[in-house]
Amino acid sequence: MAALAGTAVAAEVQIQASFAPSALDPTRNEFTNDTPNGGLCVRPNLCGPGEKSVLLPITVRYAEMRPFAGADHEARISVPSTWRRVVLTHADSGRTAETEWRVSFLGATYYLTRDARETTGNDNVSQAHHQLWQGNGWSEPPPGCGRMNYAEAGGTSWRFGWRYPEAATTCVKRPRHLIDDGMQLREVSLGYTMRSPNPLAMEAGIYTGQLQLRVGPGGDFDFGTNTVASDNELIVHFTLTVTHAFQVTFPQAGPKVSLAPAGGWSQWTRHGTPPARLQQELPFLLTTSNEFSVKMRCQHDSGGRCGIANASTGAVVPIDVDVTMPGMRDMRSGAFAQNTPLVSERSGQVAPRFTPQSYLQNRQARLRFAANGPAMTEMLKAPASRWQGDVTVVFDSEP
Template identity: 70%
Template sequence: MNWQAKRSRMMWCGVLPRLWAAALMGTVAGTAAAAQVSIQASFAPSALEPTRNAFTNDTPNGGLCTRLGLCSPDEKSVQLPFYVSYGAFSPSADLSNQAFFRVPSAWRKVQLVHAATGRTAETEWRVSFFGSTYRLPRSVHDITGHPNVSQGHHNLWQGYAWNYAPPGCGSMNYAEVSAFILRYGWRFPESSPTCTKRTNFAFEAGMLLTDVSIGYVMRSPNPLAMESGEYTGQLHLRLGQGGDFDFGNNARPSDSELIINFTLTVSHEFQVTFTEANPKVSLAPVGGWSQWTVHGKAPPRLQQELPFLLTSSNEFSVKMRCEHDVSGRCGIANVATRDVVPIDVDVTMPGMRAMHSGGFAQNTPLVSERSGQVAPRFTPNSYLQNRHSRLRFAASGPAVAEMLKAPQSRWQGDVTVVFDSEP
């Protein structure tokens, strides 16, 4: 006697991803009121680094990170398309007559939206240093009394030359200097967004900051929890007095706003591989039929496992489409009488976790698509490549008893298991 459950199709719906991370590329704003730059990052799984669950910042460096050794491994820098002009300077204690700097050194949250589905993710970003070229009027040559270039810059500013950071900031030990020009960089700790450079002399002509650049660091979202595709977002930062970038009352930025455009691209891998294109499952007792055929002892359970290989770096659901639906489960039918009994189907995927419970994907029951129940959804602990997994099909209890009432009968049905990476 032979009862056979037939499994005709195995479908996997994987969004072959392009994912996201952000890179910062300088883009001009021209004469508009807002300057703009772009940050681009990406994620693609790697078999060489299966535990790497982070975006790669693809933004080309601009500004001070192009100088060897000035930036830490997690920093990038970008040239900003605006300049800052200063009015008259006075040696008074009033900060409005000094070179005052405030930058967004605290973490800022940026919401990212998937272009196709509208799903959201969040990245964090902050400024770690500020640099520019400061240009002095030639009249300053007459008031500093400098015998050489470096001494002239030292004499002009309290606390030595501009490349020495004022209290609250950190020096980058970098300067390119001539008589009226000095290129520099100052670090801004997360807890200290402001610092002020004071002059020792009054001069009416002010000065100009050009070649403005910032260093930045990012905390990217978990790409394994994001679907493939492109995520975009913007961070709007005000320039000027009281703004996110504040250069003091004595300064006039050329733009009133800086817009940072983020584009994060996720490119997942997702593949389910069976040994056969249309695998078949034959239900049988564990250990064979001898207990029934020889001793007449009814088996408590008929089952068969169906192995497959799973490659995945993103979350997905697993659900069933049944030829015969029986109370939220699939069924198999007596070919002769069309009587139907339910079967149980579960899945085991090492390295995957159920998103609802957080537990391992081990013997997780599957439900029919027509049941109205939410299909179980899983997420990987890391990038999985050709991970040995299995589906298990079983009939037990009353279903087996019903089948044994019809000796020599044949039972079959189609079950389609869908691996779906869409939400």
């Protein structure tokens, strides 16, 4: 068997995917693979939904191959067909996400030094290539691999494609005739599928990561013991871009809230019956495809909440502020965002953070401001008094 030697070099491929919300398909929460197809997927009807292929800049050389001479004279091809996890890191914030990737098929062209018809004595090109190998040539995949129904024959070449089910075993082809000059695999086409992270839970921006795969005997890509590859490492670079929509719209700029009992003040002014609470709701429209927190900045802080002050005496009482946003969930508790209490950013408490179930466009939501219990009792002690204060509600999409 001829000795083969190679140098330690790496081949590289780039995979790009992106997400942007769509009003036409608001429930879609998947990335779009923007990587141009190379290799077999450029041909019609060879690749399935969600499947793409890239052309690897790798050449594999086989030494002499003898029939029935064992593993050193066989083409034993295995690929990383199991799911591999890839950590993606946000370029600015350092936040991470994970994607999964696996090889679904491998295609290539093998080249012989001598015409297959000359070796087998068959004048038919296709039949000569079939007779060259056990198991009806390379158009019929070995046990453990799947068919792609694709082959192209030349006198010294054969273009093929084999599918690799998840966790497929090594697929082996054995010669029936002596191939004394060996052969080469070129135009290696790698088919793959991805499981992308949920973009609705990711910060807007660019995420990058890479997967390093060994090429050679015993490696992630193993073409057999009698081979040498032009590269002994394949680096798959991933770039995922997330673009989000985020907008909060109130009926008017600088809205004002007037706390009052449900049904008005008549029960108090006419009958002396104190109200159960003083409150007002403030509606707004929410458009979002990403997570965000909601917190308050208070002119008057009172026990971790915002307060309002008596314009005459300066006494301060706390008010309760909560938010309801259909289609959003609290990220800590998993509960729907319904009457979720808000806290002052100076309270030392963690502001609630919410994530959408899908892309929300102009979804009706509301803030509720209320004076309850002791606060309301204190206010009623001063008839005709005026209580006021500024509350700034901050919708923050940054982590």
